[in-house]
Amino acid sequence: MHFDAITTYMERHITPLAAKLSKQRHLRAIRDTFMSILPITLFGSIPVILAAAPPVDKHTTNGFLLAWAGFAKTNAMTLTWISAVTLNAMSLAICIGVAYYLCKHYNENPLHPMLFSTIGFLMLVLDPQKLGWEGNIVDISYWDGRGIIIALLISILTVESYHWMRQHNIGRISMPDSVPASLSETFAMLVPSMVILTGYTLLFIIFHAMNTTMVAFIYTVLAPSFKAADSLPIAILLIVLVHVFWFFGLHDAALAGILGPIRDGNLSINAAEKMAGQPLSRIFTTPYWTYFVIIGGSGSVLALAFLMMRSRSKQLSTVGKVGLIPSFFGISEPLIFGTPLMLNPVFFFPFIFTSTFNGIVTYLCMQFGIVGKTFAVFSWQMPAPIGSFLSTMDWRAVVLVLILIVLDGIMYYPFFKVYERNLVKLETIPDDGTNKETK
């Protein structure tokens, strides 16, 4: 009763918030972009893994390890270059993607805004070292995760200003009737284009005069907040927030526009560090989230699915059977809506805090080097034990995930038992059962 009042009150506020966040055009474009770049990040993860051969010395006799190390050494340039233009060129892909989706939102032909965004990005993110007739040298370091902020800035500003100028007919000169319509259209397009490209050029000139690039400048200024975004308190906050959304049965898509850049950006930085043979600096990455924090989907329900499989309650065993396989692939909707966990007071604490617990333990394990940090990602549907291994190439990560699954089960168990007892009671009184069990 008390709980119902609170949840009703919360739901009245949280649902409109979710709606608002997920309809916000920029957040939406960012979210759709992060969903679309998966093939690139996935393909780009392969060379990073191939290059991550375990160290060998003259005592190593394992033929496979020796061959792998040899392969990684011989092909170092190829592997680095492939990852450099895929996974590590993430910001460029994001810049193009956001421009595309934002144009789609405005029903604007996306070609020119996408081209301009790309040019603006290259102009302000790449750092020319030597330009001449041949042997041109350009530093591309910042087009990895460190360039995400500027990628978003450029694509959004480009499309917004382009759209605004088109709406207000800036540059549309009225031509005599004898002039073909397409020519008039060309002029209407040319002026906004010149304005935008001039804008980038001015920015380049300003930052070049300061002996830096725009991306490096912004990154240095914002570095402290980037550092803060990769901390345990922030990780806990975001995990709890996402799970509160899910407790109300709301997809965290509403938050993806914020989570995506942080998680993928950090991953891309780790991948770049891995390729360069540097120690990895980031923890809060996409694979950290999908393979370690939410094991079996939001709510870390894989362990719960195992418990429910053999439940004495018919409803729970049915949901367990329906939900186990999807949960193995990170899809938790059957359990969230079928059990239901959603708005279920019995499961409030384990639902929110099991994933939080996973997040804290993993974070600390990675921080203190007990488990390797992540540097590659596969789709979120990859089962956690496999995904955790491939993203870290550390067998201890698999052990950690398996231990976490057991601990998740222990945390869910008492609450599961209470709920099961209630349901079994209701199921033995057939007339009452159907209505009450959802309460």
Next chain:
Amino acid sequence: MKNIMLICNAGMSTGILAKKIQAASNDTIKVHAYAEAEYEDYLDGVDLILVSPQIRFLADDIAAKSHKTVKTIAPQKYGMMDGKGIYQDIVNEIGG
């Protein structure tokens, strides 16, 4: 043949459900699942849109954009992946 579109965030969990509804209908209706980011490209010939409960807050938005009948799937049926029950709801809504 009636054409039903299911929409969820990534088209994953509705993908599982689409098969079950299709089977429950004995292939008398067509059911396809799409991600929320892409559904607008596939609206041709769709008779009814069903939105998964976790993105129910987007139902109004989808109705406004698609000019189609949009319903939210009941959470319990969704969780149980109750193809038969949802097929019945579809029949009640638009007829077999």
